[in-house]
Amino acid sequence: MNRRDRNDDVTHDPQIEAELAALEAVLAGEPPTGELEAELAGLVREVREQTPSMPLALRERLDRSVSEGFPGNRRRARFPRLSLGKALPVMAGLAAVLIAVVVASGQLGGGGSDSSRISTFSDTSMSMSESAAGGAAGAGAPSATAEAVPPELQKQASPGSSSDSAAATAEPSAKTQSLAQPRKVERAVDLSLRVGPGKLQDASDGVVRVTQGVGGYVQDSQVSAQGSTGSADFTLRVPTAQLDEAIAKLSKLGHVSTLNQSSNDITASFTSVGEKLSDARAERKALVRALSKAQTSGEIASLRERIRTNRSELASLKGQLNRLRGKADQATILVTVESQRGVVAPGGTGGGWTPGDAARDALRVLEVAAGVVIVAAAALVPLGLVVLLAVLIGRSTRRRRREHALDAA
Amino acid sequence: MSETLTMAFAPSHTATFEFEALYRSCADELYGYVVSLVRDRAAAEDVTALAFERAYRRRRRFDPRKGTPRQWLYAIARNAALDELRRRKRSASLLVDPADPAAAEPFAGDDDDAERRATVRAALADLEPRDRELISLKFHAGLTNAEIAGVLGVSESNAGTRVHRAVTKLREACS
Numbered sequence: 001m002n003r004r005d006r007n008d009d010v011t012h013d014p015q016i017e018a019e020l021a022a023l024e025a026v027l028a029g030e031p032p033t034g035e036l037e038a039e040l041a042g043l044v045r046e047v048r049e050q051t052p053s054m055p056l057a058l059r060e061r062l063d064r065s066v067s068e069g070f071p072g073n074r075r076r077a078r079f080p081r082l083s084l085g086k087a088l089p090v091m092a093g094l095a096a097v098l099i100a101v102v103v104a105s106g107q108l109g110g111g112g113s114d115s116s117r118i119s120t121f122s123d124t125s126m127s128m129s130e131s132a133a134g135g136a137a138g139a140g141a142p143s144a145t146a147e148a149v150p151p152e153l154q155k156q157a158s159p160g161s162s163s164d165s166a167a168a169t170a171e172p173s174a175k176t177q178s179l180a181q182p183r184k185v186e187r188a189v190d191l192s193l194r195v196g197p198g199k200l201q202d203a204s205d206g207v208v209r210v211t212q213g214v215g216g217y218v219q220d221s222q223v224s225a226q227g228s229t230g231s232a233d234f235t236l237r238v239p240t241a242q243l244d245e246a247i248a249k250l251s252k253l254g255h256v257s258t259l260n261q262s263s264n265d266i267t268a269s270f271t272s273v274g275e276k277l278s279d280a281r282a283e284r285k286a287l288v289r290a291l292s293k294a295q296t297s298g299e300i301a302s303l304r305e306r307i308r309t310n311r312s313e314l315a316s317l318k319g320q321l322n323r324l325r326g327k328a329d330q331a332t333i334l335v336t337v338e339s340q341r342g343v344v345a346p347g348g349t350g351g352g353w354t355p356g357d358a359a360r361d362a363l364r365v366l367e368v369a370a371g372v373v374i375v376a377a378a379a380l381v382p383l384g385l386v387v388l389l390a391v392l393i394g395r396s397t398r399r400r401r402r403e404h405a406l407d408a409a
Numbered sequence: 410m411s412e413t414l415t416m417a418f419a420p421s422h423t424a425t426f427e428f429e430a431l432y433r434s435c436a437d438e439l440y441g442y443v444v445s446l447v448r449d450r451a452a453a454e455d456v457t458a459l460a461f462e463r464a465y466r467r468r469r470r471f472d473p474r475k476g477t478p479r480q481w482l483y484a485i486a487r488n489a490a491l492d493e494l495r496r497r498k499r500s501a502s503l504l505v506d507p508a509d510p511a512a513a514e515p516f517a518g519d520d521d522d523a524e525r526r527a528t529v530r531a532a533l534a535d536l537e538p539r540d541r542e543l544i545s546l547k548f549h550a551g552l553t554n555a556e557i558a559g560v561l562g563v564s565e566s567n568a569g570t571r572v573h574r575a576v577t578k579l580r581e582a583c584s
Contacts, residue, residue, distance in 0.1 A: 016573050020554075023576060027551055043580060046529040047548045051441040058454045059436070062461055066432050070465050399562070402491035405498060406446070406538050 096369060183267040184328035187240055189247060190261075192336045193254030197228035200339035204232045206253040207335055213249070214242035216330075229339045236333040243331040250335060257338075270324045277317040284310045428468050431478050432461060438550040439486055445545035446490040446538070447497075456493050460486035480559040483550065487542075487560055532582035540575035547572050 022037050023044075032038040065071075195203045204223055211218055216238030223232040238246045251259070287310055291303040439460065444453040464485050471481055533541060546552050546560065558568035 016570070019576070020569055020573055023547070023572075027547070039580065040576075043529070043576075043583065044548050046526060046583075047533065047544060047579075049526060050530055050533060051437075051549050052444050052450060052453075054437050054440040054457070055450075055454060058440070058458065062432070062436060062458060065458075066429050066461065066465070070462050401495060402488065405491050405494040406542070408494075408498060 183265060184270040184324060185240070186264040186266050186327040187243055187331040188262050188264075189243065189331065189333045190258065190336075191247065191250055191256065191333060192258040192338070193250070194257050195254040195337060195339050197339060199254070200225055200230045200232060200337060203253045203337045203339070204234075207232075207234050207236070207250060207337065210246060210249040210253070211236045211238060211333075214238050214246045216242065216246065219332075225339075231339065232335075232337040234333075234335040234337075236335060237330045238333060240329055240331045243333070246333060250333070254337060266324055266327060270321070270328070273317055273320045273324060277314065277321060280310055280314045280317055284314065428465055431464075431482060435479055435482065435550065436461075439482065441549045442483065442542075442545045443486055443490050445533075445541050445549070446487070447493055452493055452497070453490075456486065456489045460489045463489065476559040477556055479550070479552065480556040483546070483552065483556070483560045528583055532579055535582060536575070536578060539571070540578055543572050543575040544579060547576070 019036065022034075023040050026032070026037055026040045026044055030037075032041050193203060200223070204221075208218055208221075211234075216236055218234060219237050220235040221232065222234075224230050236246070247259075247261075284307065287303055287307045291300065291307065294300045294303055436457075440453060440457045443456045443460070444450060447453050447456060460482070464482050467485070471478060475481070533544065536544065543557065546557050552560065554569045554572060555565045557572065558565040561568060561571075563571070
């Protein structure tokens, strides 16, 4: 609306209103009631008489086109044109589905919690020396470990253990003892857990709690936190009989990224040291008996020297035996907890896709979709405004040119 | 006629009106309106045909909330006519409108009537194009001021003022 239009856009004065009303009455076919109406009626009649009638040829052509539906446009009519208002929701829906598919595939393929854990496990070399399968600790291991380790990992871990050959070499010397006494097995576990941001302290507390719960203790710990992320390293000592229970509980504190278990059969060493200790004790008894029967001072001095040496040997062997017994009775667990962004909270140790996982994935999809929408909006809104402005300017320009064409006619 | 059409073509937003009924109701008036704009009967035939074709093609996009079908059709015809005027101006093939032989034909009747008609014809020809358009929309097509406002893209009050001004000029020219 230009300036002249705005000036015209005023309330009519009564005379103008009356004349317009009279004109409307005349155009409606009402009989003239005054001089003005009569004049307007005559003017309308005379102007209408000037109206050119549509040529017959045009009339026939249009009649045919209208009745046939303008056949020249049928091909175009087969492809319905989508208006912007209809196309936008369709495009938005398609984009949302595309985003969901891409994000979901990303979650399942590489970023999912369970799949990540499985792939990490498959890459992990698990050295489980299970030559001491007959031992008390070893016998309980497979069943208890199954709670923490997915079945497929157990399948991968069981064959071809690296310590099998070592166990085989130790077997002949220990064979005579294997049936007489339980085997002594040293076990060690290296466990790496991942937790979400801000969960490091909870996980660390959980590690201590689990350790104490199974009767063990924290031998060493080191926690390094930076903001909501960080890492913690623990060296735990737990009773070997409670090792698998401890692993199962620890695995629930976060996502298990790596799990290495190693077993070392120390039965032979234990037996050897035990035998040496028995020999040393027998030698001590013999030396003591010989000392009681010694006659000369030289003989007595020599026996006392041998007894002193024997005492040192006994102490050393006792120490070795205690250390071996400690290795067999107390397993070592090295736990590393890492708090990282993008790690979903742990939801269990099973390998299946649980409803919790589905909910987390759905939330993640929504988060990513919202991010995409925000980024897209940041780019498209200014672009859309520019396009809208261009369209408005284009319309205005075209309209102005059209009006100018009428003025120039 | 306007009310009848409005009622007949007042479906919901998604409904389509009956195009053929619209065509039957205002084909002659639309042609007269286009002639008043382009002032060339041959061009007016093409423009009228083009206007109906465009209207048919866009009939599903008609939105009754924005006006009546007649108003919508006349707006399409007006744009087509103005585009034709622009095209003619660009090509510069017609610097002066050719004399319309049909308009020059003498009317049957007595001399006073003939003189009166000649006066009206001359008055119409001397009107500014915008005023002549308003007279055509009001007298030939019988559009309401609201419909004229929709066709011209102005307010109804503004359309009324313009109509009054054009009629006054015509009355003065004919007096």
